[in-house]
Amino acid sequence: MNVGVIGYSGNIFKEPIKSLNSLCDDVGRIIAENNWVLMNGGRDGIMQLVSKAVKNRGGHVIGFLPWEQEGNGYLDFPIKTGLDLNMRSFVLLKNVDVVVSIGGEIGTAIEILGAYSYKKPILLMKNSGGWTDRITEVLIEDKFLDNRKLVEVKQVSSIDELERILKGIEEVKN
Amino acid sequence: MNVGVIGYSGNIFKEPIKSLNSLCDDVGRIIAENNWVLMNGGRDGIMQLVSKAVKNRGGHVIGFLPWEQEGNGYLDFPIKTGLDLNMRSFVLLKNVDVVVSIGGEIGTAIEILGAYSYKKPILLMKNSGGWTDRITEVLIEDKFLDNRKLVEVKQVSSIDELERILKGIEEVKN
Amino acid sequence: MNVGVIGYSGNIFKEPIKSLNSLCDDVGRIIAENNWVLMNGGRDGIMQLVSKAVKNRGGHVIGFLPWEQEGNGYLDFPIKTGLDLNMRSFVLLKNVDVVVSIGGEIGTAIEILGAYSYKKPILLMKNSGGWTDRITEVLIEDKFLDNRKLVEVKQVSSIDELERILKGIEEVKN
Amino acid sequence: MNVGVIGYSGNIFKEPIKSLNSLCDDVGRIIAENNWVLMNGGRDGIMQLVSKAVKNRGGHVIGFLPWEQEGNGYLDFPIKTGLDLNMRSFVLLKNVDVVVSIGGEIGTAIEILGAYSYKKPILLMKNSGGWTDRITEVLIEDKFLDNRKLVEVKQVSSIDELERILKGIEEVKN
Numbered sequence: 001m002n003v004g005v006i007g008y009s010g011n012i013f014k015e016p017i018k019s020l021n022s023l024c025d026d027v028g029r030i031i032a033e034n035n036w037v038l039m040n041g042g043r044d045g046i047m048q049l050v051s052k053a054v055k056n057r058g059g060h061v062i063g064f065l066p067w068e069q070e071g072n073g074y075l076d077f078p079i080k081t082g083l084d085l086n087m088r089s090f091v092l093l094k095n096v097d098v099v100v101s102i103g104g105e106i107g108t109a110i111e112i113l114g115a116y117s118y119k120k121p122i123l124l125m126k127n128s129g130g131w132t133d134r135i136t137e138v139l140i141e142d143k144f145l146d147n148r149k150l151v152e153v154k155q156v157s158s159i160d161e162l163e164r165i166l167k168g169i170e171e172v173k174n
Numbered sequence: 175m176n177v178g179v180i181g182y183s184g185n186i187f188k189e190p191i192k193s194l195n196s197l198c199d200d201v202g203r204i205i206a207e208n209n210w211v212l213m214n215g216g217r218d219g220i221m222q223l224v225s226k227a228v229k230n231r232g233g234h235v236i237g238f239l240p241w242e243q244e245g246n247g248y249l250d251f252p253i254k255t256g257l258d259l260n261m262r263s264f265v266l267l268k269n270v271d272v273v274v275s276i277g278g279e280i281g282t283a284i285e286i287l288g289a290y291s292y293k294k295p296i297l298l299m300k301n302s303g304g305w306t307d308r309i310t311e312v313l314i315e316d317k318f319l320d321n322r323k324l325v326e327v328k329q330v331s332s333i334d335e336l337e338r339i340l341k342g343i344e345e346v347k348n
Numbered sequence: 349m350n351v352g353v354i355g356y357s358g359n360i361f362k363e364p365i366k367s368l369n370s371l372c373d374d375v376g377r378i379i380a381e382n383n384w385v386l387m388n389g390g391r392d393g394i395m396q397l398v399s400k401a402v403k404n405r406g407g408h409v410i411g412f413l414p415w416e417q418e419g420n421g422y423l424d425f426p427i428k429t430g431l432d433l434n435m436r437s438f439v440l441l442k443n444v445d446v447v448v449s450i451g452g453e454i455g456t457a458i459e460i461l462g463a464y465s466y467k468k469p470i471l472l473m474k475n476s477g478g479w480t481d482r483i484t485e486v487l488i489e490d491k492f493l494d495n496r497k498l499v500e501v502k503q504v505s506s507i508d509e510l511e512r513i514l515k516g517i518e519e520v521k522n
Numbered sequence: 523m524n525v526g527v528i529g530y531s532g533n534i535f536k537e538p539i540k541s542l543n544s545l546c547d548d549v550g551r552i553i554a555e556n557n558w559v560l561m562n563g564g565r566d567g568i569m570q571l572v573s574k575a576v577k578n579r580g581g582h583v584i585g586f587l588p589w590e591q592e593g594n595g596y597l598d599f600p601i602k603t604g605l606d607l608n609m610r611s612f613v614l615l616k617n618v619d620v621v622v623s624i625g626g627e628i629g630t631a632i633e634i635l636g637a638y639s640y641k642k643p644i645l646l647m648k649n650s651g652g653w654t655d656r657i658t659e660v661l662i663e664d665k666f667l668d669n670r671k672l673v674e675v676k677q678v679s680s681i682d683e684l685e686r687i688l689k690g691i692e693e694v695k696n
Contacts, residue, residue, distance in 0.1 A: 105320040146279040453668040494627040
């Protein structure tokens, strides 16, 4: 199963990313332990922290990079898409089975909505800040992002709950 | 000046698009009268109604189509992007100077956020429904879509106000 | 009818482009006189010369630009594709009914082959140099670019012959 | 090092692919033995044969798929590009360090020229047919594909020569 993780880009030693280090490590840990493939945007911030957490445990990481940029140092396979930041996000989204969202500014917001439009389930890490929390204010029936009800968006409160839900999605897939 | 108009896709004889016919006609009218170029997604729904309003007044319409789809019948230049619905939206957004939003489901939401990420001003037609209204519930300081404050999002209450703001944007551009 | 014209990029005052000025003017003239739309890559070299020839006669010119580059000064509608030089060529090719080729280096060669793969007829201006002439050395049965025989490639010896063939293609299309 | 292998698509049990089975197995073997990553278009024909040869020896295979197509059964990581056959070829080419070409129709020809335009060295397996042999008829100074002399195209006569040249490219890269 390919797990997409999205969220804040930026310097991992500065807020708001710094405080999310432990959460990112946990998310990376369950991805590696379950032998899932981490797919992300291949750059800094949340992408870097989760990549590192997966890679250091011997897991697999694929990063979808904008243009011909180099990736962070924790990618098994950096994929240069030749596309800009936004367009490359949609290539990432086409390849994942589920999206986990942690904080995030406008790029993350676009990825949350993009995942929904591609009918990929979205798991929002509660209280991780940014658009991951903000998007919950505009959900329809507490779980949809438009009236077509394409796929469910869920808030997740703990790493155990995240692992349980991801395992459930994997089961349905197999 | 290239004016992007986004919003609901779908059958123009059915709600919620049917009730927006008159608004779309007005938006198309001011685009044609000011000799601006209408750029949109080239398909049905709001795209079709505004295209028709511009075209019937002798104005210019360019539609950015997904894949190799045919456009609605009111495009001067249908541009086949070869890209999917979402990715083609970003090509559209790269080419406009400003975006006017009318109602809309998830595709419109992605375009609103995408326009913001490209720093294109966004004008939301108040009470037109869908994401055009919903997005106002999550604005930061009543006008931004993230903490980077890239460009302002404005709610517009009347066609006269829309024309006045568009003329202002044109002046700054020239 | 949308006529794509491809060929050398580069400085129009230097060889090999300089000597092709008159041919480009003729090609632009018949496009404008027949009310066809010129579509090209929107940049310098052959693209610029033919754009100018069409534009100065009141014809229509659409340029498909790489990334967010600005076009040459003779485009009615510069389309920013956000894609690199090569990928944007394929967006151009999707939109044309026929391709006219004048000289050209590797980018032109890719466009000739790309046009063939999309089954768009290709008209090679004889003795215009570069890949436009070189490609004739590897034609299968003097007109195909692979064993699938997708569409015919033709060498054209004069501007009158070019106009006659283009009119024929237009007739079939209508 | 990422080694791109391009060539005929189509049924592997039919000519001209059937007779290239042994060559493809050898190419896959040296890629696996040297711990290089095979990158290709992820589909049938040469892509499938070389994927299988690498995968069965425990090597790594990444396939760049058109649209949202499924890959052949020998990919570690099928990457859905969302792009058409041609545009996805350029994403593949951005990610490889070198291209090995075996036979091939128009798609292969486009990839050979595309690799050259991206300055990726191209190794043509001699007598493998199609465009891999045909392109040698139009080389400039026996090794270039245009007057800009961007990168060298080489004909390779044996699997040992191929391995030696690939090792040389790897050394320069490191």
